[in-house]
Each structure stands twice: as structure tokens, then as C-alpha cells.
Amino acid sequence: MQAKISHYQADDTLAKLEVEDECSLAAVPAKLAPVYQRLNEELIWIHGKWNMYRQLFGFSKSRVDLLNESSQAFFAVLQPLWIDYLVLEICKLTDPAQSGKYTNLSIEQLHEKLSSTKYRGIRDQLSLLANSVREECKPLRDRRNKRIAHNEFRTAMSQEAVSIRGISFRELEAALESIRNYMMAFRSHFIDDADYTYETFTAGDGGLDLVYVLKQASVFREMERDDLSLAIRVDEGKRRDA
16 A cells, blocks of 8 residues: 555645555554554655655756756755755654653654553564664764754864765665664554555655756756847746746
């Protein structure tokens, strides 16, 4: 089963997308059903945003060249911001269940709140998978703690800042895979849904819509060199106030 977009609503400033996951949660312990549902939606959306990022920045050198040709400064600013956002979202999802006096909505809630007698097998399995999640997410957590959420002085002033600054495609995908493994273990135990997948979820055509428009703009710029009146038509067209 695939997650799908169930609702689209736009106002003057924002478009809102919600995810519908049609599955039965009857077998999930009642106190964990809403927790699982919310975490599952969060993970679906993280994959949607990661897939959109890859459509723009991870498809080919030719596509990156198109982005640079269209607005190099804008995409140079957007790319690291997008990565930082994904890092923050993944770290929130994989935080400890408890931080001091605060309870976090994180995947560790799922096994920590399972009865150690009634659900001992799946609880132990999830606990081991949570160890793998923590290990795979360590580079992301270092980046969050030292470069995004805080500007840790020693790191910022040393060569270590260079290594903390970058997160690779492989590290992001490894982190997401470990979270998928955890969530699918929980889902497989309580929900009969072997075909479920996170990796293919996208918000419509995602970044591909933008890529197509940028390709059109590239062709337009070529035409504009031969016909200067096209620039006037842009300036005086229906989107002149945009």
C-alpha cells in the first residue's frame, strides 16, 4: 500500500498537504495507535521532502547546471537550508523518548511504552533497531547540536567545523533506512501490510514541476536573444506584478 495525498488547500500564502494512510490500527495498543500514526505521517513527509531534494540536486550534473543557470545564488542558499531542515526533522523523530522533564514525540516512544511481558519479543527487536538508528543518525545529530541548533564555539573556530558542516547523501539515506527498518518492524508486527513503502512517496510531481518550468525559461532566454520584444511581453504580461 502506498501513502497518498488526500487534501490540498491553498490560500494567499501557503499550500497545505496532508497524508492519508489507509490502514487498520485495531491491533496496535490503544495508547500507542495515535503515537504511531503521527510518527508515521512525519516519516512519510520526511521522505517526500528528501525525494524532492534529490529531484533537484541529486539527479544529474546537467540538472544542477540548469539550477545554477536559472538562479545560482538562490539555489546556493536553498540547498544547505534544505539539508539542515531534513537533519532537524530526522533528529526530532529520533530523539530520546524523554529529555529531562520533557517527553518527546519520537520513535523510541513505540518500544518504551510496549509492555515488557505481553510484547517482549517485538519490544526487544525494536530496542535493537533503535540502537542502529542512534548510530546511523549520529553524524546528523552532531551537525544539529554543533552547527544548526547551536554554534558550539570550539567547533566553529576549529577545523572540525569543516567536517561537521557537510552531510552526505549516503549518511542521510543510511539514517532514513534505519528509521524505516524500525517503523516497518513495528508495522509488520501489528498491521498486516507487507507492501507498505516510504521511499516512493512524493508530493505530486514535487521538484519536477519546477525543473520543467526552468527548462522552459532556459529555452525562452535563447529565444529572447533573437527577439528583444519578448522581454517587454514579460514585463507587461499578466504576471507583471508578481
